[in-house]
Amino acid sequence: MTTAETGAREDFEVKALKESTICGAFQVTAREFPDRVAIRTKGDELSMTWSGYNDKVKQLAAGLAGLGLKRGDTIGVMLTNRPEFHWVDAAAMHLGATPYSVYNTYSPEQIEYLVSDAQNSILVTEQAFLDTVMKVKEACGSVEHVISVDGGEGTLSLDDVESKAAGDFDFEATWKAVDPDDVLTLIYTSGTTGPPKGVQITHANVLAAGRSFDKIIKFPDGARVVSYLPMAHIAERSCSHYLPMEFGFSTTCCPDARQVVAYLPDVRPSWFFSVPRIYEKLKAAIEAGVEHEQDEQKKQATQWALSVGMKKVQAEQSGQEVPDELAQEYAKADELVLSKIRERLGLDQLEALNVGAAPTPREVIEFFHTLGLPLAELWGMSETCGAGCCNRPDHIKIGTVGPPAPETDIKLDEDGEVLIKADYVMKGYRNQPDKTKETMTDDGYLRTGDIGQFDDDGFLKIVDRKKELIINAAGKNMSPANIEAKVKTSSQLIGQAIAIGDGRPYNVALLTLDPDVAPGFAQQNGIEDSSPEALAGNEKVIEEVQAGIDRANEALARVEQIKKFKILPTDWEPGGDELTPTMKLKRKPIGEKYKDDIEALYAK
Numbered sequence: 001m002t003t004a005e006t007g008a009r010e011d012f013e014v015k016a017l018k019e020s021t022i023c024g025a026f027q028v029t030a031r032e033f034p035d036r037v038a039i040r041t042k043g044d045e046l047s048m049t050w051s052g053y054n055d056k057v058k059q060l061a062a063g064l065a066g067l068g069l070k071r072g073d074t075i076g077v078m079l080t081n082r083p084e085f086h087w088v089d090a091a092a093m094h095l096g097a098t099p100y101s102v103y104n105t106y107s108p109e110q111i112e113y114l115v116s117d118a119q120n121s122i123l124v125t126e127q128a129f130l131d132t133v134m135k136v137k138e139a140c141g142s143v144e145h146v147i148s149v150d151g152g153e154g155t156l157s158l159d160d161v162e163s164k165a166a167g168d169f170d171f172e173a174t175w176k177a178v179d180p181d182d183v184l185t186l187i188y189t190s191g192t193t194g195p196p197k198g199v200q201i202t203h204a205n206v207l208a209a210g211r212s213f214d215k216i217i218k219f220p221d222g223a224r225v226v227s228y229l230p231m232a233h234i235a236e237r238s239c240s241h242y243l244p245m246e247f248g249f250s251t252t253c254c255p256d257a258r259q260v261v262a263y264l265p266d267v268r269p270s271w272f273f274s275v276p277r278i279y280e281k282l283k284a285a286i287e288a289g290v291e292h293e294q295d296e297q298k299k300q301a302t303q304w305a306l307s308v309g310m311k312k313v314q315a316e317q318s319g320q321e322v323p324d325e326l327a328q329e330y331a332k333a334d335e336l337v338l339s340k341i342r343e344r345l346g347l348d349q350l351e352a353l354n355v356g357a358a359p360t361p362r363e364v365i366e367f368f369h370t371l372g373l374p375l376a377e378l379w380g381m382s383e384t385c386g387a388g389c390c391n392r393p394d395h396i397k398i399g400t401v402g403p404p405a406p407e408t409d410i411k412l413d414e415d416g417e418v419l420i421k422a423d424y425v426m427k428g429y430r431n432q433p434d435k436t437k438e439t440m441t442d443d444g445y446l447r448t449g450d451i452g453q454f455d456d457d458g459f460l461k462i463v464d465r466k467k468e469l470i471i472n473a474a475g476k477n478m479s480p481a482n483i484e485a486k487v488k489t490s491s492q493l494i495g496q497a498i499a500i501g502d503g504r505p506y507n508v509a510l511l512t513l514d515p516d517v518a519p520g521f522a523q524q525n526g527i528e529d530s531s532p533e534a535l536a537g538n539e540k541v542i543e544e545v546q547a548g549i550d551r552a553n554e555a556l557a558r559v560e561q562i563k564k565f566k567i568l569p570t571d572w573e574p575g576g577d578e579l580t581p582t583m584k585l586k587r588k589p590i591g592e593k594y595k596d597d598i599e600a601l602y603a604k
Contacts, residue, residue: 016029022245025245025246041083048083061175063163065174075098080255080256081254094174094178103575108136115143117198122145126148134154179203184202198430206238212387212405217393222248226240227241235380275357304333309372363489378390381448383426383448384420385424387422389403389410397455400460412454416452419446420448421446449466482560484509494545497510
């Protein structure tokens with residue numbers, strides 16, 4: 001067992017973290033930084049101070065109360081990353097209500113399941129999802145009001161909501177009546193192992209997570225973040241919604257996650273978090289830019305700088321002192337090349353850069369360290385407010401998720417399952433006491449479902465999900481996530497990969513092509529039809545992918561290697577049959593959907 005302790009902030013005290021509810025934290029922050037920008041959009045098309053944010057929350061809270069929303073009620077929100085999300089969610093929170101977010105890719109049937117569990121009478125949305133939401137309203141008897149932030153027939157506008165306010169509504173008394181153990185939000189799990197479960201996160205949970213983060217990352221006064229991942233995911237809800245309430249961040253809303261890289265130079269974030277796929281694609285784009293650089297002198301200079309950076313990273317990660325000669329050469333490479341890349345990306349003012357939510361290939365993390373961007377893995381769950389373990393910015397061990405966070409107790413069960421106990425662990429699953437009991441040990445630890453290993457320095461390595469390990473016909477245990485990470489980084493052409501081999505004599509893989517890279521490959525190789533269907537069967541494409549598989553196999557143990565593969569004539573979209581909205585593989589549904597393709601790979 002290991003517990004981490006880290007020194008507290010030395011530069012200034014975060015007063016909001018002393019509050020007992022997130023409502024209290026919000027009010028302290030609004031009072032401390034009234035003129036600081038709280039919420040903005042790109043180019044400052046909208047820019048709202050903390051004082052303005054608080055005023056909007058007061059008005060909407062009064063209106064929602066007029067619609068009947070009260071402490072203990074739920075309210076569903078299906079919005080893109082836009083200012084109105086923050087207003088509505090924070091207003092409901094100040095009433096002691098429990099807002100929850102819906103993934104924008106969900107079908108009416110999937111949303112009906114959530115509403116039947118939450119029993120909310122109000123759904124908040126925008127015109128892009130209005131048809132879906134109206135179908136849900138017709139099917140679910142609990143839904144009485146649909147609020148659309150940008151208009152729509154049969155809906156209430158935010159102005160309509162504000163007009164419902166009762167004259168005697170007491171905002172101050174209402175938020176002060178909220179209890180630390182009240183459920184702040186529901187985070188519905190993405191359903192990789194069955195129907196979503198409603199994770200009940202309390203005000204006390206989120207404040208405990210904030211205090212833990214405060215001891216890991218010394219957020220500067222006036223930090224900036226960009227909001228672009230789904231708000232239904234604990235990572236985004238924490239990074240760009242709750243932590244700003246505690247620390248006074250300025251949040252820039254990016255409604256389309258595919259555009260986030262273009263937002264970075266505008267925001268110049270102090271902290272940036274993403275899932276691995278964003279970093280994988282950013283790495284591929286940078287490498288492609290270097291490869292196709294027309295100025296030969298500039299190309300050679302960039303390749304030299306990257307080479308020097310990699311030597312420095314390898315020395316640091318091996319535990320060696322960086323030789324003076326290498327340190328001097330790196331300083332020159334950084335001044336002439338690497339710093340310019342960071343500035344061009346908009347990542348030149350970072351205090352911390354993190355990745356999580358899924359396994360990240362080592363090569364990807366090393367690449368960003370090479371650029372002078374110390375990308376650090378962290379590990380957490382919806383059930384832990386996204387907290388758990390984190391590599392500190394000043395001490396990162398690539399291949400691990402870092403030591404336990406402050407005020408966190410982690411131990412490994414007999415089979416290697418990671419067990420965690422902390423004040424930020426959830427209250428339980430909504431309406432599922434049996435599931436709650438099943439996931440907790442008798443001595444109060446949460447069963448995470450992850451298999452882990454501690455190294456000699458107390459850094460945790462996540463091996464894989466307990467229920468997803470491949471056990472082949474010979475009884476050998478393997479991590480599919482590790483295999484898939486090697487495969488995906490072996491060729492820029494490969495978009496998604498799933499390794500299959502449970503109970504089988506050898507491993508095979510189903511692959512999709514990267515939709516951003518494949519058309520360019522087709523053009524460079526004179527392939528006229530660049531559709532996924534045509535490229536999946538093209539010999540040049542297959543040869544290129546095979547070369548990548550060969551490279552991946554060289555880095556894998558013999559028993560882990562991919563013996564056969566099939567390129568599927570399609571792309572896998574987040575929230576579809578194959579991927580959760582946060583891009584985790586839906587292994588069982590994939591196995592069922594592509595059963596014939598899998599059997600064909602084992603036929604001979």
